[in-house]
Amino acid sequence: MKTKIVSTSDQRTANNAVRHAYRTLSDTEKAQMQEVKDMGAAFIAKLHEIGGTDTGGDRFASRDLSLANTHAEDAVMRAVRHITA
Template sequence: MTDTVDSTSDARTANNAVRHTYRVLSDTEKAQMQRVKDIGAAFIAELHAIGGTGLETDRFASRDLSLANTHAEDAVMRAVRHITK
């Protein structure tokens, strides 16, 4: 079993202990999922820039920025769940 699998790979169940079956995504759905994740990552990077913290840390400069990060992660997860359902 591999340690990591690209999220757009058809082999994405290889390291997932909970969800055992996935449908094969179309190329359009894979691109949508990648865009959503890229947008989320860019937003989180901007939160670090606003607070003056580096991407190498998971800590934010304030509780508000930490909450913004949590909500961004949730938004990405929910969008991906919609795409992959």
């Protein structure tokens, strides 16, 4: 049985407004989640490089790069949701 963590616990995921209970992740799942997030961050950094914008900012050089960023963020979120489900 997988361990659940109550949403009011300090161990909850701070940015998840939907789940009310969380399970403890395995070391493999934690590594997968970190890798997916690192890949997303690297892709978003590349978008800033392509557009010549500040990597610490949220502005992109074009609508297309902004949409690519949005889709990258969505892809990372959905992969993490799969890992943590």
